[in-house]
Amino acid sequence: MPRPLRVAIVGAGPAGIYAADALLKSDVAADPGVSVDLFERMPAPFGLIRYGVAPDHPRIKGIVTALHQVLDKPQVRLFGNVNYGTDLHLDDLRAFYDAVIFSTGAMADRELRIPGVDLDGSYGAADFASWYDGHPDVPRTWPLHAEKVAVLGVGNVALDISRILAKTADELLPTEIPPNVYEGLKANRAKEIHVFGRRGPAQAKFSPMELRELDHSPSIEVIVNPEDIDYDEGSIAERRGNKQTDMVAKTLENWAIRDVGDRPHRIHLHFFESPVEILGEDGKVVGLRTERTELDGTGNVKGTGTYTDWEVDAVYRAVGYLSDKLPKLPWDLESGTVPDEGGRVIEEGGDHLQSVYVTGWIRRGPVGLIGHTKGDANEMVANLLDDFAHERLHTPVSPGPEAVDAFLAERGVRFTTWEGWYKLDAAERALGEPQGRERVKIVEREDMLRESGA
Template identity: 85%
Template sequence: MPRPLRVAIVGSGPAGIYAADALLKSEVAAEPGVSIDIFERMPAPFGLIRYGVAPDHPRIKGIIKALHQVLDKPQIRLFGNVDYGTDISLDDLRTFYDGVIFATGATADRDLAIPGIDLDGSYGAADFVAWYDGHPDFPRTWPLEAEKVAVLGVGNVALDIARVLAKTADELLPTEIPPNVHEGLKANKALEVHVFGRRGPTQAKFSPMELRELDHSPNIEVIVDPEDIDYDEGSIATRRGNKQADMVAKTLENWAIRDVGDRPHKLFLHFFESPAEILGEDGKVVGLRTERTELDGTGNVKGTGRFKEWDVSAVYRAVGYLSDKLPKLPWDLDTGTVPDAGGRVLEESGEHLASTYVTGWIRRGPVGLIGHTKGDANETVANLLDDFAHGRLRTPASPGPEALDAFLAERNIRFTTWEGWYKLDAAERAQGEPQGRERVKYVEREDMLRESGA
């Protein structure tokens, strides 16, 4: 009887779990069957859904329920707290699996090359998000001394950061934020948050629902300058062809024409302001200089040579995430991705790196919503299965599941399992129950390993 197809997936975020789901729904799952091991460097699964989504987005975190159903399948095993490149290598994986899919996502901040970016008080979005989401590998405290703050970028991450900075700590207390984050936000002095985009309202990358949610807080007054509502032919064409862009523009138009209310925290959305320099004194942020831009007819913008200085003492850049380079895989420095063709990893020669695949942001960069990730995974898995059907996959030396178990034991690698996640999940829910909260996250890695029974 032929053995099951053995596949390793590195990364347990949506991209990796969607890839596992696609394998389980394939014809191969019926005969000869599939056996999937998912490796995750964190003790808990779900990737950026757990550590990259703002805590006041329970709707998005609800995606975990669907991912949970996939990981419940008996053909899947989870190995948490196992770091690719440190605990296990590509050569190791090839020993145990027919194919390897990398779905490691993007967790670092993309650079922004302007003067002053390294000043004290200039922060990357990814680091701040990791702090308020209780990532175990980041500091437990965050400096929140600035009364006026700038956020650079007009995507959903920029909105998350602006909203967390503008809300009160008690507004966020019903969420799963850990005690250290609640204490930190109680000390937050921000009264004004300014979000800057270098292009116009139509080019903003906000999703309509996330944008409207800004206005739901009783403590946040959202303000848009009427002079920032401007469109050219390219912008109008975008609105006609993109329902989401049109909804975003309409929301911004409505905010621009209303009277400013008296909510205590002001959140300004600025357009046509391109960050030119972060201003500093004695090594600390004291302001931001932007150049006014204008539309060029195509929906793009050009500089006007007119500059303005903004009185802020902290700057957060939310200009995109960047993936970490993976050992033993080819790398495109310009895009921060692994070169591929349909999910097949490509070497410099253009040849497919045998039995090696990518999906999600490590493949296409940090663009698109979670729904795009599912289609991405389906394409990658289809090509892996095509290679399997045509005998193009490498034959592993030790394909039995027990061989991987012995390897981890020999290396003395402390790992968590899917059963361990159930234990951690129950422990976090128990922490939240006395406060009437759904859960309170464990933050320290050692605590997570203990509660998971690693």
């Protein structure tokens, strides 16, 4: 009787779990069967949803419910607290599996090449998100002494950063934030947040719902300068061809013409302002210099030579995420992705790295919403199964599931399991129950391992 197809997935965030789901829904799952092991460097699964999505977005975190259904299936195993590149390597995985899928995502900040970026008070948005989301590998405190803050970027991450800075700690207390984050936010002095985009309203990358949510807080006044509402032929074409772009533009237009209210914290959305330098004194941020831009007819912009200095005490760079380079895999330094064709990893010479695949942000860069990774996974899995059908996969020397457990035990790796996640989940819910909260996130890695029964 033929054995099941054995597949390893490195990264247990949405991309990896969607890939597992696609494998389990394929014809191969019925005959000869599929066995999937997910390896995750964090003690808990769910990746960006747990450590990248703002805590006041339970709607997005609700995706976890669907991912749960995949990990609950008996053909799937989770190995948490296992780090690819140190605890195990590509050759190790190839010894146990017919195919290896990498879905490690992107959690680092993309570089912004302007003077002053290294000043004290210049922060990466990804680092800040890791702090308020209780990532176990970042410091427990965050400097929140700035009263005037600049946020660079006009995507959903910029909205998250701005909203967390502008809300009160008590507004965020009902969420899953851990005690250290609540105490840190109580000391937050931010009163004015200025969000800067170098292009116009039609080029903003906000999601309509995320943008509107910015105005729901009783403590946040959202302000848009009427002079920043401008469109050229390219912008008008973009609005006509994209419903979401049009909805974002209409929301911004409505905010630009309304009277400014008296809510205590203000978020100013600025367009046509391109950051050119972070200004400093004595090594600390004291301002931001921008160049005014104007539309060129195509939806792009050009500089006008007019500069403005904005008095701010901190700058948050929300200009995109970047993936970490994976050992033993080819790498595109400019895009920060693994070169591929249809999810098949492509070596420098143009050949497919046999039995090795990528999906999600490590494949196409950090663009699109979480749900968009489903299409990536389906395409990649279709090509993997085509390679399996045509006997293009390599044959592992130790395909038995027990060999993986023995290998990790021999290496002394304290790994968590899917059953362990249920224990950790129960512990976090128990912490929240006395306060009427759904959960309180456990932060320390050692505490997570203990509660998971690693």
